[in-house]
Amino acid sequence: MPPIVVVVLVLVVAAIVGALCFYLGGENRKRTAEAKLGSAEEEAKRIVNDAIKAAEQKRKETIIEAKDEAFKLKSEADKEIKDRRAEVSRQERRMDQKEEALDKRTSALERKEEELKRRSETVEARLDELEQLKLRQTEKLETIAGMTKEDARAVLLKQVDDELTHEKAMKISAYQANMKDECDQIARDLVGQAIARCAADATSEATVSVVPLPSDEMKGRIIGREGRNIRALETATGCDLIIDDTPEAITLSSFDQTRREVARMALERLIADGRIHPARIEETVDKCRRELEIQMKREGEKAVMDLGIHSLHPDLVKLIGRLKYRTSFGQNVLNHSIEVAWLAGLMAGELGVNVQMARRAGLLHDIGKALDHEIEGSHVQIGVDICKKYRENPQIVHAVEAHHGDVEPKTTLAFIIMAADAISAARPGARRENMESYIKRLETLEALCNGFEGVESSYAVQAGREVRILVQPDKVSDDQVVLLARNVAKKIESELDYPGQIKVSVIRESRATEYAK
Numbered sequence: 001m002p003p004i005v006v007v008v009l010v011l012v013v014a015a016i017v018g019a020l021c022f023y024l025g026g027e028n029r030k031r032t033a034e035a036k037l038g039s040a041e042e043e044a045k046r047i048v049n050d051a052i053k054a055a056e057q058k059r060k061e062t063i064i065e066a067k068d069e070a071f072k073l074k075s076e077a078d079k080e081i082k083d084r085r086a087e088v089s090r091q092e093r094r095m096d097q098k099e100e101a102l103d104k105r106t107s108a109l110e111r112k113e114e115e116l117k118r119r120s121e122t123v124e125a126r127l128d129e130l131e132q133l134k135l136r137q138t139e140k141l142e143t144i145a146g147m148t149k150e151d152a153r154a155v156l157l158k159q160v161d162d163e164l165t166h167e168k169a170m171k172i173s174a175y176q177a178n179m180k181d182e183c184d185q186i187a188r189d190l191v192g193q194a195i196a197r198c199a200a201d202a203t204s205e206a207t208v209s210v211v212p213l214p215s216d217e218m219k220g221r222i223i224g225r226e227g228r229n230i231r232a233l234e235t236a237t238g239c240d241l242i243i244d245d246t247p248e249a250i251t252l253s254s255f256d257q258t259r260r261e262v263a264r265m266a267l268e269r270l271i272a273d274g275r276i277h278p279a280r281i282e283e284t285v286d287k288c289r290r291e292l293e294i295q296m297k298r299e300g301e302k303a304v305m306d307l308g309i310h311s312l313h314p315d316l317v318k319l320i321g322r323l324k325y326r327t328s329f330g331q332n333v334l335n336h337s338i339e340v341a342w343l344a345g346l347m348a349g350e351l352g353v354n355v356q357m358a359r360r361a362g363l364l365h366d367i368g369k370a371l372d373h374e375i376e377g378s379h380v381q382i383g384v385d386i387c388k389k390y391r392e393n394p395q396i397v398h399a400v401e402a403h404h405g406d407v408e409p410k411t412t413l414a415f416i417i418m419a420a421d422a423i424s425a426a427r428p429g430a431r432r433e434n435m436e437s438y439i440k441r442l443e444t445l446e447a448l449c450n451g452f453e454g455v456e457s458s459y460a461v462q463a464g465r466e467v468r469i470l471v472q473p474d475k476v477s478d479d480q481v482v483l484l485a486r487n488v489a490k491k492i493e494s495e496l497d498y499p500g501q502i503k504v505s506v507i508r509e510s511r512a513t514e515y516a517k
Contacts, residue, residue: 169479172486190350209252209264213271219243221276222250222267232278236285237263256373257325262288296321303334307341307359313390320363322370333369336424340365343420353412361399361417364392368400380406404497422501441498448495449488449504454480466503467492473508481506 213219223230223243230241238259242251250267254260265288270276273284300321304312312320323334341362348358368383375382380401387397399417402409409415442460449458449469454476458469469488476484485506492502 165479165483169482173482190347209260211250211252211264211267211271213248213250216248218271219250222270224276228278229276229281232281233263233267233285236282237266239263257327258292258322261325262292265292293318296324299324299334303338303363307338307345307363309356309360309363312360316364316367316386316390319367319370319386323366326369328366328369331425333366337363337366339424340417340420343423344416347416347420348413351412351416353416357393357396358413358416360393361396361413362420364396365400365403365417365421378406380404441496445492445496445502448491452484452488454484462503464498464502466505468505468507471506471508476508478508481508 221229222233222241224232230243233239234241237254238256239252239254241263242253244251252260252263252267254263262285266281266284269284269288270281273280297318298321300317300319303320304317320334320337323337324332326333328336341359344358344362345355347353348355364383364387366379366383367386368379368381371382371386372379380403383400384397387400395411395413398407398409398411399414401407402414403417403421405418409418442464445460445464445467446458449455449467452469454471456470456472458467460467467488469484471481471484485504488506489502489504492498492504
């Protein structure tokens with residue numbers, strides 16, 4: 001046989017053998033799978049039967065537990081019902097007992113009410129008897145005393161009033177003594193510290209300025225031909241030029257310190273320049289006036305900076321600078337305002353008040369004096385309007401309004417400004433006043449004191465800082481002296497305007513004279 005045929009036969013035989021093996025393997029796997037499936041079904045049936053049996057057993061156990069729980073709840077409910085019934089029974093017994101007690105109390109109250117009614121009737125009857133007896137006794141007393149009931153009441157009231165007057169005087173004296181000791185010491189320490197820490201000049205401003213001249217020949221040049229130069233100067237500045245026999249000096253006179261300062265500056269420049277004629281005079285005066293405005297602003301800025309005050313309106317700063325050329329009773333208003341600001345700040349620091357606000361209020365308290373010669377009204381009202389215009393703090397506005405007592409001070413700051421203003425104005429050498437107003441104030445003070453009943457004479461001493469009152473001893477008792485001094489002080493406060501304070505001394509003297517023979 002050829003080799004190819006052999007190979008083919010071998011391949012055919014191999015294929016037949018492979019197919020036969022595959023068929024036999026498949027049959028074997030089929031029988032194995034069928035055997036496993038049968039055993040799985042039996043196992044599943046067994047598991048299901050076991051689960052059914054276990055569920056049945058669990059159901060029976062659950063039913064038994066539920067029955068036990070229900071029985072237990074029923075027992076507890078029965079016990080609770082029983083306890084509540086017992087409690088209700090106890091409450092009913094208590095209510096019954098309370099009702100019985102209330103019935104007993106009601107009966108007792110009714111008996112007491114009847115007894116009180118009988119007693120009240122008896123008391124009313126006795127009161128009527130006593131009233132009748134009182135009337136008969138009163139008639140007998142009026143007959144015996146020889147005076148009516150109204151007269152007796154008046155006598156008793158007079159006695160009581162005399163006794164009360166004595167007691168009031170004693171209490172007022174004791175109260176004033178205690179209060180004065182405490183308040184005077186505190187105020188003295190506070191004001192003393194403020195004054196000691198604030199140094200100020202005691203010089204007063206005048207209404208004239210003196211301009212030195214290089215020689216007396218300059219007087220003729222200032223007067224000019226037929227007086228045209230001096231007339232031009234007086235017209236442009238609004239000041240009076242006094243050229244007299246004083247060697248090498250010219251006096252400028254004006255109540256307006258601003259005009260006087262402009263005239264002084266202009267005159268000094270004209271003298272230094274040497275060219276003195278009306279046109280040059282007008283030009284120099286205008287230039288000096290503008291420079292003075294700038295200088296006023298610088299003075300205001302310096303005052304504000306020295307006091308450490310911030311965020312002031314620029315127009316307010318200018319007005320503060322204008323105070324440098326304003327005087328009050330000879331006292332420079334800007335220096336006075338700065339002094340009040342320092343004093344107010346020192347006192348505010350001791351009293352726990354805002355120091356910055358106190359200094360601000362002290363600096364602005366007389367701001368109205370910068371415009372009181374241009375605007376109608378008192379400097380207080382002008383100052384209030386200015387502060388409101390520039391939106392100052394309401395407390396500062398109130399302090400400005402109250403610093404002269406125009407309105408009642410309601411804040412600690414207002415009282416501080418009043419005290420600081422009085423300290424600055426009342427210290428010796430700070431202010432001056434003319435003789436007529438001084439004498440008139442003393443006469444008014446004495447006349448006010450003489451208007452009281454029982455006053456024999458009064459004397460204003462110590463430049464009006466004290467008034468001594470002599471009373472008639474037969475009309476004013478020792479107790480009434482205290483009340484008289486208090487009434488005089490109150491009337492002085494309400495009717496007079498004065499710086500500082502006035503001491504009221506009431507003097508009562510009784511003398512007995514006898515001669516030995």
